[in-house]
Ligand SMILES: Nc1ncnc2c1ncn2[C@@H]1O[C@H](COP(=O)(O)OP(=O)(O)OP(=O)(O)O)[C@@H](O)[C@H]1O
């Protein structure tokens with residue numbers, strides 16, 4: 001069922017003036033892991049609050065399992081949630097917090113005890129069962145909130161930056177654990193994060209938000225390889241932007257006269273007519289440095305600096321007109337021996353250059 005969760009034409013304003021959600025259309029299948037990714041203030045948490053039923057849409061409808069959300073009583077929604085401020089019940093211990101959704105559902109005591117124990121182990125907090133939230137760090141409280149959201153096997157789980165306060169190692173472990181639980185229980189997950197690596201590793205699909213709209217929703221690889229607009233190309237991963245003007249078309253490729261001089265062939269993302277300004281986006285790892293002499297469309301460049309990142313290195317070049325671009329190389333590449341100031345040639349494949357209309 002593709003439309004287990006369905007937003008149709010949803011708008012939301014808090015103050016009656018500005019729309020923080022402008023036109024949200026989103027279908028989520030049962031069992032899918034969908035991540036909302038976007039800059040601060042783009043409307044991710046608001047979308048989650050609407051789905052949880054804590055906020056009402058100003059217009060449009062939200063359906064859950066085929067029923068409009070308003071017609072489903074809160075206790076029938078079977079939604080597990082972790083919110084951005086991960087509020088635990090301060091007067092309950094960790095174990096009591098995690099067991100709360102089970103007590104509400106009138107589960108038998110031994111089963112509650114068993115499930116709470118498993119949930120505590122899952123978030124690596126077995127020793128903390130009898131502590132109160134105020135006696136725990138922010139990251140530990142976050143993990144309790146994650147355990148509480150999953151403990152009752154909900155059909156739908158909403159998580160708003162649940163791993164934000166964790167250090168890198170614990171964060172990566174929890175990502176893997178959450179992903180396993182998701183696969184094992186077949187829950188539908190709507191997950192919010194700022195962190196693009198987290199979104200790329202965990203999601204079946206990522207919805208990129210900006211300014212109250214979904215800019216693109218796609219599987220991680222498709223989103224990275226075929227960003228639909230400049231915002232997505234710039235927000236997800238690093239990209240170089242080469243300014244130019246459309247000079248024509250040739251065998252299905254767009255020919256672009258670069259501001260920095262020379263011509264390149266690229267793939268048109270938007271409709272672009274001759275003479276139109278364009279930005280050609282190329283990922284650093286798709287930029288070839290000093291390719292074979294017969295490679296077409298080479299751009300002369302000067303090396304500015306080389307930055308080491310462990311397994312990879314970035315070489316920063318300046319093109320003829322002053323535009324700087326980055327190329328990513330594997331550590332150990334002989335090209336890394338080039339000294340700053342050295343002349344070089346850069347090139348990319350036609351399908352690796354994506355030409356966007358100026359926005
Ligand atoms: N309760 C509220 N009353 C008024 N305005 C609000 C309220 N909640 C959010 N907003 C505004 O709505 C917009 C979207 O906020 P939202 O919390 O959905 O963003 P977000 O994408 O989750 O951002 P972040 O990544 O910082 O958490 C922001 O401009 C915010 O100031």
Ligand SMILES: [Mg+2]
Nearest residue numbers: 044045046084
């Ligand atoms: Mg938020």
